[in-house]
Amino acid sequence: MLHLILFSVFAVIAVAGALNLLVQRHPISSALSLIVVMGSLAVEYLLLGAEFVAAIQVIIYAGAIMVLFVFVIMLLNAGVEERTKGSKVALILGFPAMLVGGLLVAWVLLRAPNVGSVNVGAMYGPPKAIGWLLFHDFLLPFEVTSVLVLIAIMGAVVLASPVRSRFSRPQPEPERQALKAAAGTEPAHEETVTARRSS
Amino acid sequence: MTLGTFIIVSVIKIVIALFVLLTGVAYTVWLERKLVGRIQNRWGPTRVGPFGLLQPLADGAKFLFKEDITPPHVYKPLYIAAPMIAMIFAVTSMAVIPIGDWVTVAGVHTPLQITDVNIGLLIILGITSIGVYGIALAGWASNSKYSLLGGLRATAQMISYEVALGLSLVGVLILSGTFSLRGIVDAQAGTWWGWLPKWNFFQGQFVAFFVYLMAAFAETNRVPFDLPEAETELVAGYHTEYSAMKFAMFFMAEYANMFTVACLASLLFLGGWHGPLFGPTWLQEILPVFWFALRVFAFIFLYIWIRGTLPRFRYDQLMKFGWKVLLPLAVANLVITGLVVALRA
Numbered sequence: 001m002l003h004l005i006l007f008s009v010f011a012v013i014a015v016a017g018a019l020n021l022l023v024q025r026h027p028i029s030s031a032l033s034l035i036v037v038m039g040s041l042a043v044e045y046l047l048l049g050a051e052f053v054a055a056i057q058v059i060i061y062a063g064a065i066m067v068l069f070v071f072v073i074m075l076l077n078a079g080v081e082e083r084t085k086g087s088k089v090a091l092i093l094g095f096p097a098m099l100v101g102g103l104l105v106a107w108v109l110l111r112a113p114n115v116g117s118v119n120v121g122a123m124y125g126p127p128k129a130i131g132w133l134l135f136h137d138f139l140l141p142f143e144v145t146s147v148l149v150l151i152a153i154m155g156a157v158v159l160a161s162p163v164r165s166r167f168s169r170p171q172p173e174p175e176r177q178a179l180k181a182a183a184g185t186e187p188a189h190e191e192t193v194t195a196r197r198s199s
Numbered sequence: 200m201t202l203g204t205f206i207i208v209s210v211i212k213i214v215i216a217l218f219v220l221l222t223g224v225a226y227t228v229w230l231e232r233k234l235v236g237r238i239q240n241r242w243g244p245t246r247v248g249p250f251g252l253l254q255p256l257a258d259g260a261k262f263l264f265k266e267d268i269t270p271p272h273v274y275k276p277l278y279i280a281a282p283m284i285a286m287i288f289a290v291t292s293m294a295v296i297p298i299g300d301w302v303t304v305a306g307v308h309t310p311l312q313i314t315d316v317n318i319g320l321l322i323i324l325g326i327t328s329i330g331v332y333g334i335a336l337a338g339w340a341s342n343s344k345y346s347l348l349g350g351l352r353a354t355a356q357m358i359s360y361e362v363a364l365g366l367s368l369v370g371v372l373i374l375s376g377t378f379s380l381r382g383i384v385d386a387q388a389g390t391w392w393g394w395l396p397k398w399n400f401f402q403g404q405f406v407a408f409f410v411y412l413m414a415a416f417a418e419t420n421r422v423p424f425d426l427p428e429a430e431t432e433l434v435a436g437y438h439t440e441y442s443a444m445k446f447a448m449f450f451m452a453e454y455a456n457m458f459t460v461a462c463l464a465s466l467l468f469l470g471g472w473h474g475p476l477f478g479p480t481w482l483q484e485i486l487p488v489f490w491f492a493l494r495v496f497a498f499i500f501l502y503i504w505i506r507g508t509l510p511r512f513r514y515d516q517l518m519k520f521g522w523k524v525l526l527p528l529a530v531a532n533l534v535i536t537g538l539v540v541a542l543r544a
Contacts, residue, residue: 028277028339035332055321063328064358067335071354074339074347126317127378 007047014040025081027073031066038062048118050125204307212313216293224454225255231503238507265443270341273440277340282441282448285333289452292326292459295319297381299472299488311488312381319380320372323463324365327418331357333452334420334427334437341440349436352514353427356417359521360424364414366529367407370536371399371467384471398470403539406532408468410525415460417521419453422506426514461498462491469494 017036024030038061046054109115134142229244229251236243244251269278296319299311316322331354338350372378375386389397400408417424428436438449465471474490476483512520 028336032277051316051318052321055318055325058325059321059328063325063331064361067328067331067354067358070332070335070339071351071358074335074351074354 003047007044010040010043010047014044025083027081028070031069031073034069035062035066038066045125048125049123052125052127052130208307208309209313212309213294216313217290220290220293220455220458221451223458224451225259227454227457227499227503228258228450229255230499231506234500234503235507238504259447262444262447267443267445270343270440272342274340274342277336278440279445281333281337281340282445282452283333284336285330285452286448286455288326288330288333289455289459292323293455295322295380296459296462297384297466297471298462298491300484302484310381315379315381317382318378320368320378320383320463320467323380323459324361324368327456327459328357328361330452330456333449337441337449338427338437341437343440345433345435345439346437349427349429349433349439353420353437356420356424356426356517356521359518360414360417360525363410363521363525363529364418366526366533367410367414368467369533370404370407373533373536373540374399374402374404380466384466384473387470388473396470396473398468398473400468400470403536404468404532406528407536408464410529410532411464411468414521414525415464416502416505417517419456419460421453421457421502423509423512424517425511426517429511457499457502458495461495461502464498465491465494 014037017033017040021030021033021037024033038057042054042057042062045051045057232254233243233251244254247253247257269275294313295316297310297312297315301308301310303309334353334357335350338346338348338353341347341350371383375383377383377386383399387396387398387402391397391401395401416422420427426436427433428438430436433439438446441449472487472491474486476486478486
């Protein structure tokens with residue numbers, strides 16, 4: 001009974017935080033409301049019995065990702081959001097559209113054949129079970145996902161690195177001479193070589 | 200144990216833990232002033248009470264009665280909330296830290312810990328990672344250049360060193376196979392050949408121990424990693440605009456965090472409360488707490504010693520050290536520990 005009351009309370013806090021995120025006009029306030037949403041979601045996981053997921057939710061989302069959000073907002077010194085005519089239109093169209101979309105999702109979910117309900121505290125989520133699922137049953141999808149993340153990181157590094165170091169770094173002398181020898185010392189050839197390198 | 204007893208026992212434990220922690224914080228400040236004074240060839244506080252022992256009380260009274268100035272240019276809600284966030288999360292992590300074995304007091308058999316959860320270590324990591332907001336928001340809400348720079352430095356530094364800190368703990372987790380702090384300490388019981396204790400430090404986690412130690416210094420913003428409050432460049436960093444009790448909250452939060460990382464180091468690497476037991480039964484129940492307190496005191500002493508000895512890092516050195524030295528070391532330790540455990544099994 002206590003679990004159910006707590007679950008409902010934190011569900012309300014999560015939704016209120018999400019609404020506050022939209023209503024607030026300052027980026028920092030929005031980011032802080034998002035942290036409230038993350039925190040109450042973690043409590044919901046905990047109440048359902050998935051304590052490991054709850055802890056990871058707090059450490060990763062509230063403790064790492066949102067800190068970076070706040071960091072970037074602080075660094076850019078982002079000001080108060082400006083309201084234009086477009087945002088008024090978005091407000092008028094957006095709320096009914098969201099309502100319709102939410103109702104549609106709820107209707108589909110309720111009519112789906114394999115929908116059940118989970119009792120509070122009935123989910124099974126100790127660290128060992130989750131580790132077994134990640135590193136044994138679903139090892140390949142897990143590794144593929146991590147490679148995907150790695151590619152994203154490499155992309156970010158390439159995008160963020162200064163242009164000079166990628167394209168116009170002077171080549172070491174022996175390599176350049178070898179290239180010249182291979183190209184037959186004609187300047188036209190050398191140009192094509194550089195062009196291919198930079199493309 | 201009935202629900203009523205459980206609640207009463209929990210409340211008593213929480214009150215005792217808070218009292219001990221805050222007293223410890225106050226007297227760590229005294230110890231720091233004394234020791235740094237000795238290192239710099241001066242006396243430190245001597246006027247209030249014998250050896251200046253009542254100095255923390257005088258300081259506390261002074262903080263309470265000072266004028267609480269709120270500068271006109273701050274963003275008020277967050278300016279007020281920031282020290283509270285820092286203080287609350289610094290104190291909360293004490294909830295899962297065990298300080299000794301099970302004891303029987305007045306017929307109630309209970310562990311010396313507010314609560315024992317099976318993800319205790321993760322809870323501490325989560326709470327300390329949220330504690331960053333206190334400093335970051337203080338820097339931003341103060342609306343001053345020095346504060347903002349201090350807040351930015353603190354955020355970047357704490358995110359960077361959290362990675363190395365977390366990875367250095369994984370080796371210990373592999374060895375003990377549990378997230379429960381009590382379970383980790385229990386896994387370090389016993390000795391080899393009757394004299395070498397089976398602490399994780401001696402089980403091959405010494406590299407992880409030093410990585411943890413250095414990352415913990417950075418996490419708590421202590422010298423040589425006190426860039427966020429570097430007084431020679433940033434006046435006082437993120438708490439430049441704070442006065443009276445709000446400043447005291449940041450101060451207490453920093454020292455409470457020192458206690459948390461010192462407790463964690465003792466529990467994870469140095470065998471927690473294990474030590475020689477002797478004498479009558481009541482002494483045997485108290486001795487583990489004494490051994491644990493001794494380890495924590497040693498860490499606090501080390502903190503202060505290093506503060507009195509080392510100069511401050513430059514910011515680029517700090518980042519380079521965290522990402523290019525500590526992180527690879529922690530990963531290497533993780534891989535080797537995993538290999539050894541897998542080959543042994």
